[in-house]
Amino acid sequence: MSTPFQVEAGEVTLSGHVAGPEKAPVVLLIHGYPDDSTVWDGVVADLAADHRVITYDVRGAGASTAPASSRGYHLGRLMADLSSVIEAQVPDGGKIHLVGHDWGSIQGWQALVDARTRHRIASYTSVSGPSLDLAFGAMARRLRDQPLAALPPLLGQLMRSWYVLAFHVPAFAPLVWRAGAARLWPRILRRTDGIDVAGRPTQLEDALRGINLYRANFREKLMAPQRQTIGQPVQLLVPRNDPFVSAAVFDDLAADVPHLVREDIESGHWLPLKDPALLAARVRRFVTHVDGGKDCGAFVHGRRLAARRTPGAAPLAGKLALITGAGSGIGRATAIALAEKGADIIATDIDEAAAERTATLARLVGVEAHARKVDVADAGAMTALADWTEEMLGGVDIVVNNAGIGMAGDFLDTSVEDWRRVLDVNLWGVIHGARLFGGRMAARHSGGHIVNVASAAAFMPARGLSAYAATKSAVLMMTTCLRAELRDKGIGVSAICPGIIDTGITDRTTFVGASAEAQDRRRAAASRLYARRALTAEVVAEQIIAAILKDRAVAHVGLEAVLGNLLGRLSPGLMRRIAGADLMPK
Amino acid sequence: MSMPDPTERIAAFRAAQRLAYDCAEAIAAELRPGMTEREAAGRMKAWAGDHGVREWFHEPFAWFGDRTAFRGAIGIRALRGFNPAFFPGGRRLEEGMAFILDCAPVVGRAVADIGYSGALGHNAVVEQLLDDLIEHRNLIPRELAAGRSMAEVSRAVDALCRRQGVEPRHKAYPYTVLAHRVEVLPGDASRFSLARFGLRAVRELRRQIAEGQGEGWSPLWNSSPASDHPPVPGLWAVEPHLGFRDVGAKFEELLLIGDDGSARWLDDDLPHVRRFKARPTVKKAA
Numbered sequence: 001m002s003t004p005f006q007v008e009a010g011e012v013t014l015s016g017h018v019a020g021p022e023k024a025p026v027v028l029l030i031h032g033y034p035d036d037s038t039v040w041d042g043v044v045a046d047l048a049a050d051h052r053v054i055t056y057d058v059r060g061a062g063a064s065t066a067p068a069s070s071r072g073y074h075l076g077r078l079m080a081d082l083s084s085v086i087e088a089q090v091p092d093g094g095k096i097h098l099v100g101h102d103w104g105s106i107q108g109w110q111a112l113v114d115a116r117t118r119h120r121i122a123s124y125t126s127v128s129g130p131s132l133d134l135a136f137g138a139m140a141r142r143l144r145d146q147p148l149a150a151l152p153p154l155l156g157q158l159m160r161s162w163y164v165l166a167f168h169v170p171a172f173a174p175l176v177w178r179a180g181a182a183r184l185w186p187r188i189l190r191r192t193d194g195i196d197v198a199g200r201p202t203q204l205e206d207a208l209r210g211i212n213l214y215r216a217n218f219r220e221k222l223m224a225p226q227r228q229t230i231g232q233p234v235q236l237l238v239p240r241n242d243p244f245v246s247a248a249v250f251d252d253l254a255a256d257v258p259h260l261v262r263e264d265i266e267s268g269h270w271l272p273l274k275d276p277a278l279l280a281a282r283v284r285r286f287v288t289h290v291d292g293g294k295d296c297g298a299f300v301h302g303r304r305l306a307a308r309r310t311p312g313a314a315p316l317a318g319k320l321a322l323i324t325g326a327g328s329g330i331g332r333a334t335a336i337a338l339a340e341k342g343a344d345i346i347a348t349d350i351d352e353a354a355a356e357r358t359a360t361l362a363r364l365v366g367v368e369a370h371a372r373k374v375d376v377a378d379a380g381a382m383t384a385l386a387d388w389t390e391e392m393l394g395g396v397d398i399v400v401n402n403a404g405i406g407m408a409g410d411f412l413d414t415s416v417e418d419w420r421r422v423l424d425v426n427l428w429g430v431i432h433g434a435r436l437f438g439g440r441m442a443a444r445h446s447g448g449h450i451v452n453v454a455s456a457a458a459f460m461p462a463r464g465l466s467a468y469a470a471t472k473s474a475v476l477m478m479t480t481c482l483r484a485e486l487r488d489k490g491i492g493v494s495a496i497c498p499g500i501i502d503t504g505i506t507d508r509t510t511f512v513g514a515s516a517e518a519q520d521r522r523r524a525a526a527s528r529l530y531a532r533r534a535l536t537a538e539v540v541a542e543q544i545i546a547a548i549l550k551d552r553a554v555a556h557v558g559l560e561a562v563l564g565n566l567l568g569r570l571s572p573g574l575m576r577r578i579a580g581a582d583l584m585p586k
Numbered sequence: 587m588s589m590p591d592p593t594e595r596i597a598a599f600r601a602a603q604r605l606a607y608d609c610a611e612a613i614a615a616e617l618r619p620g621m622t623e624r625e626a627a628g629r630m631k632a633w634a635g636d637h638g639v640r641e642w643f644h645e646p647f648a649w650f651g652d653r654t655a656f657r658g659a660i661g662i663r664a665l666r667g668f669n670p671a672f673f674p675g676g677r678r679l680e681e682g683m684a685f686i687l688d689c690a691p692v693v694g695r696a697v698a699d700i701g702y703s704g705a706l707g708h709n710a711v712v713e714q715l716l717d718d719l720i721e722h723r724n725l726i727p728r729e730l731a732a733g734r735s736m737a738e739v740s741r742a743v744d745a746l747c748r749r750q751g752v753e754p755r756h757k758a759y760p761y762t763v764l765a766h767r768v769e770v771l772p773g774d775a776s777r778f779s780l781a782r783f784g785l786r787a788v789r790e791l792r793r794q795i796a797e798g799q800g801e802g803w804s805p806l807w808n809s810s811p812a813s814d815h816p817p818v819p820g821l822w823a824v825e826p827h828l829g830f831r832d833v834g835a836k837f838e839e840l841l842l843i844g845d846d847g848s849a850r851w852l853d854d855d856l857p858h859v860r861r862f863k864a865r866p867t868v869k870k871a872a
Contacts, residue, residue, distance in 0.1 A: 332751055336831075354749070361751045364711050364830065504748055 002044065007056070009084040011072065015063035016056025018089055020048035025097060025287050026090055028054040030082070031272075032102020032129065034177075034185075034207035036062025036200065039101065042276025047283060054089050054096070056081075058104070060209035062202055073212040075110050075132075082107065083116040095122035097287045101272050102244075103213055105129025113228045123290040125235040125283050127271050128242055130249045132217065134256055137225035138249075142311055149312060153248040160246050167214040177207040192243075193268040233259040235286045236306065237279070239267040240447055240490060251309040261286075261302025262309065262318075266447045266490035278445055301394025304344065304368070314342025315549060322346040322389060322396045324376050324433055325403030327354025329503030330453060332361070333537035334400050334544050339365040341545055343398060346389060348374045350403070376403045376429030377421075386436035395440050398548060401433035402453040404471075406509030408522075408584060411466040413513025419467055421510075426471035434482060438491065447490035449548045452479040453540075456499045456561035459568050461579035467512075472497075476554070483553055494547035497565070498540045499558030500533040525585030533558075595696075595770060596842070599821055600853050602693035603700060603840055607856055609633050609646075610687040610702035617706055619681055623648040623674035626687065634691050641775045643690035643697045643768075643787035650677040654684045654703070654834035656758040656827065669758075673782065684712045684833045690787075690823075692775070697768045697787055699823035701838030702857060715828045715835035718750050720862045722826040723851070726841065730817050730849040736803075737813035740764045743826055744809055755829035756836070765824040767794055767805035768840065817847045 002019035016037065027047060029040045037055040044053050057064035059081055060073065067073065090096060098121050100108030108124050109131030111117040142150035167173045181188070182204035189195045200206070234257050238247050247264065254260050263282070267274050288294055301320065308318035321338045325331035327349030335347050339362040347362065349355035352373035362369035370393075374385050389396055407414070407422045430452050441448035457469040458476040476495050483493035506526035511519050535558050543555040556562045568575050613629045630646035653660055653675075660671035679685060683706050690699035703719075705712040722743055729739040743764055747754040756764055769790055776786040794805040804812045807822060820843060827836035840852040 328748070336751075340831075357749070357751055360714070361830065364714055 002048070002053075005089065007081075007084050007088045009059075009081045010077075011067050012059045012065045012081070014056050014059065014081055014085060016054060016085060016089075017044075018052065018054050019044055020052045021050070022052060024050055024052045025291055026052045026054065026094065027097045027099060027283060027287065028082075028086065028089075030098070030100040030104030030107050031055070031058060031061070032100075032104045033210040033213060034061075034182075034203065035102070036202065036206055038062070038200065039270075039272050040276075043099075043272055043280045043283070046277055046280035050284070051287065054085065056085050058107075060212065061206045062200075066205075066209050070212040070216050073209075073216040075107065075217050078107050079110060079114040079116055082111055083114075083120075086117065086120050090120070093120075095120055097121075097123045097125070097283070097290070099125040099127070099283055100129060101127045102129045102269070103210070106132055106217075109134070109230075112230045112232055112234070113226075118232075121232050123233045123235065123286055125237065125286055127237045127279070128239055128245050128269055130245065131230075131253075132221035133225045133228065134253060135225075135249045136222050137227050138252055138311075140225065146312075153246065153251075153311065157246045157249055160242075160244050163244065164214055164218060167211050168218070173211050174208050177204060182207050189270065189273070193270050193274055195270055195273045197273060227256065230257045231259070233286075233290050234261075235282065235302070236260060236262040237271065237282060238262060238264045239269060239271055240264050241267065242269045244269050248311075251313070252311050254307045254310075257306075260306040261299050262306040263298070263302050264305070264446050266445045275445070297389075297391045297394035299394070300392065304394075308342065314340070316398070317342030319343045319397040320346065320389075320393055320395070321398035321400065322348065322437065323358075323400040323402055324348050324374070324429065325350075326358045327351045329505060330498065330501065330537045330540045330544075331400070331402040332358045333541035334402060335359075335362055335369075336365060337538070337541035337545050338398065338400075339367045339369070341549075343367065345369040346372060346393070346396065348372045348376075348385065348403075350375050376401075376432060377424035379428075379432055382429075382432040382436055386440060389437075390440055395444055395446075396437055396448070397441075397446065398449045398451070399433055399437040399441075400451040400453070400544065401430040402451075403429050404453065404455075404505075406505045407468045407512065408464050408509055408526075409467075409512030409514065410464060414467050415512070418510065418512050422467045422471055426468070427474050430475050431478070434478070434493075438482070438486065438493075441491050442486070442489045445489075447492075449492040449494070449551070450479075450482070450486070451494045451496060451544055451547060452476075453496045453498070453544075454479065456497050456556065456558070456564050458495075458497055460564040461576060463579060463582055464584040480553065492548070492551040494544075494552050495554045496540065496544055496547060497554060497556045497561050498543075499535065499556075499560035499564070500530055501535050501537060501540055501558065502530045502533060503537045506530050522585045529585065596852070598694060598696040598770075599698065599768075599840055602691065602696040602698035603853055603856075605634070605637060605639070605693055606689055606691050606698040606700040607702065609637070609689060609691070610700060611857055613687060614685070614702060614704055617679055617685065619679055619706065621679045622676050623650050623653070624676065626650075626679075626685070627674040630687060630689050634689065639691040639693065641692040641777060641786065642779065642782075642784045643692055643699055644784065645779065645782040646674075646687065646689035647672065647782075648674045648688070649686045649834075650679050651683045651685075652832035653677055654686045655753075655829040655832050656755040656834055657829070657832065660758065679706055682707050682709050684709050684835065686834065686836055688836075688838065692771060692784060692787060695771045697771060697823075698840070699766075699768065699825075699838055701825055701827070701836040703835035703837065709833065711830055711833040712835050715752065715830060715833065716858060716861060717865075718752060718828055719826060719835060719837055719858065721750070722746060722828075723837070723859070726824060726826075727849040727851065730843065730847065733847075735814050736807050736817055737809055737811065737815075740807060740809040740813060747828065750828070752828040752830045754826070755834050756825055756827040759825070759827070761806040762808045762810070763806050764809070764826060765807040765822045765841070766791065767807070767818065768821050768823050769794060817843045817849065819843050819845045819847075821852065 002017040060066040106129040305318035321343040326347035345362040347355045347358040355371040359369035359371035454476040455472040458472040479495035511522045626648035627646040687702045778785040803815045825838035
C-alpha cells in the first residue's frame, strides 16, 4: 500500500508516494520525460515488498505543480526539489538508494555531485540517461584528441538525439504533441515497444512542460561540462535497443566513476514499463551489494564491462566468451581470435593442459583468460561448468560449441559403442552447451551469441561418414531451429560448416573396423590430405568472428563447403552419386 | 673432410659458436630505440671483425618487430624460400619490440651459425616463446635417441609447435629447414660472398648436398621425405623458430650427432639456456 505525500519546494508543490516497510532500505525513483511517477508502478509493486520506496512527480509533471518560466526547469532547481523530498521523507538523515530513468537518470547523475544531495546517496542505478557533464565532456575530449575516430559514435548519438534538437526549435515540438502525439502515446508505445499503458489525463501537459527540461539545461552543459569524480557506487543498466540514447555515451565512464558496474540489457528505452520485475531485481541486488558488501558473479561481469568499454575498444571488449574444445585446432584459434577482438576467454577442453595453454596464449594477446577441464558429453560436468561461470564470472556472452571428434568407416562396421561416443560428443556436447549457456543468457536478458561448429559433412553425404555426418547434420538443423527461437531474446545463433581444415582432428579420428596398424596408416593418409588442402583453423576462426559480429545464420568455410552446399541445392542427385565414390584413405 | 683430431675439431666449433654468441650478446646490449636492422647487423659485423672474423658462412642478419615472426613478405616461400625480405632493412627498434640477431662467422676452418632472440625491455610473448624453445631443445636429442628418422624428429617439432599453439616459422627459411649440416671448411679462406653468403661455406654445403644425394641423405634437415633417413653423424646447426601472431623467437646452435646416432648439444653454456635455468618458476607448457 502506498501513502501519498506532498512537499513544498519553493515555487512548486511536489506530489509523491511512499510504499513499503518503514525500517527497510530506502529507494527513491525519479521518472523521465514525458512520464510521471506512475511509470514506476510495476517496479514499486515488486520492490516495496522489502524496501521503503519513494516516488514523486518531477515539477511540471503529473500531480506536481509547474514553475512559471522555463528557467524553473534548470537542474539546480530540480536538485533542490530532490533534496526537499529526501529531507521530508527521510528526516533522520539516512542515506537512500537512487534510481533514475531517462531525464530522471540525468537528474540522478547530477544528484551524485550536487552539494545538497550527494551526501544522502548510498548508491545509484542509472537507466537510459547519461550524465550530461560526463557525456559532453567526453565528447569534447574525443573530438579534440581524435577528431576522426570520434565522429562515428558522435553521429550515432546525434541520430538518436534528433528530438533534443527538435525540442529547441520554437513551437515545433509543442505542435507535434498537440497534434495528437499525446493522445496517441499509449498506442505509440504499444507499436514500438510492445508495452501496454493506459492513457494519462496529464500526458499532454507533461509533454509540453517537459520540453523545458531540454531547453533549460542542454546548452549550458554542452558549452561548459564539468568533470567530476563520482565516489558513490553506480550501477549502469544500458538497454541494447534504445532508440533515444546510444550505448556509446556510457562508454569510458570507469575513469570518472571508480565504483561502476554495467549491464547491457535486451530492452528498448522503456525498461521500467517493459520489464519492471527485471529492473526491480537489479535494484534489489545492487542495494544488497552496497549495503551488505555481498559480491556476486554479475558484478564481476559488470565491473569488467564498465572497465573495458572505452572509446576505440575492440568490438567484443567486456564480453566473456567460452569455447569448448579450445585446447587445439579450431577451438584454440577461435579463442585467440576472440581475444584479439577484446573478449575475455574461458578455454575448456577435455585435456586440461591444452586448455591451460590456450588460456596462456589468450593472456598474451592481452585479455583475461581462464581454463577449465570439461568433457562436453558429461551433462553433470557441463552443468557444473555453467554454474561456475555464472557464480564466479557472471555468465558468458558468447559460447562456441566447438568440441568434436572425428569418426570414419562403413556404417555396418560402426558399433553401438562407436555411435554412442560420436553422438555424445558431437551432438550431445552441443546440446548441453546450447541449453545450459543459452538458458542462462536468456535469463540474464543481456543478449548473447551461440556458435555451433557443424561441418560441411552436415550437407554433403559421403560413404564412410554416416556417423560423423549424422551428428553434424543434426547440429546444423538444431542450430537453425534454435536461431529462430532465440531471435526475440536478442541471442544470435550461428552454425559454422568448415570443409577440410588442417586442425589435427585427423590424427585422432577413429577409423572404425580397422586394425590398429591400418588405423595409423589411415590417420596418416588423412592428415596428409588435410595438410595438402592447407586450410587452417585460423580461417575458420575468422569466419566465426564474422558470424558473431554480423549475426550470420551459417558460415561455409572453404571452397569445398561452399560448392558442396550449392551442389546439394542444384543437383541433389549428382551429390548422391558423388557420395557413392569411395574416397576413404586406405 | 675433417680436422685430424676429433677433440680439436669439436673445440674449434665450440669456440666459434661462443664467439658468435658473444657477438650477438654484445650487440643486443647496445640496442637502443630508433636503431635500424641494418645498423644492428653492421655492428655485429664490426664486432666480429674486431675479434678476428674475416669470413662468413652468412653475414649477420637482424630482424625487428613483426619481422621476427616471418610473416608477410618475409614469409613468402617462392624460390624455395630465398627471399630478399630476409635481409636487414630500415625497420627501427622501439621499446618492448622483439628482435632476432643471427650470424654465422667462420673462425679458422670452423663455422658457427647462431640465433639470438630477445626484446628491447619486456615483451611477454618473447618470454613465452623463449620458454617454449627450451622444450624443443630438449625434444630434439630425445627424439633422435629414440631412433627416429631425421624427418620424424622434424615432424615431432611441428607437432610440439601445434600443441604449444605457435607456428613453426622456420618453415619460411630456404628449403623449410629446421637445421642444416656444417662441416670443417676445405681449402683457404675466401673473402668473396654472394648476397651475404660466403662462397667457401656455400660451396661446401653444395658439396654435401651432392654427397648426400648419392648416399640417400640430405644436409638440409626438414619434415620432407628427403630427410626420412637415420641421423647423419656430424654437426648440425639447428634453428627452431617459433612465432605467435606478430612476434617470433628462435635459437640456433650446433647439435653433435655421434657415429652411433646419439645426439647432444655442443655447448650448454649459451644465453637462452642460462636464461631458462635462471628463471624463478619454470612453467611447463603443452
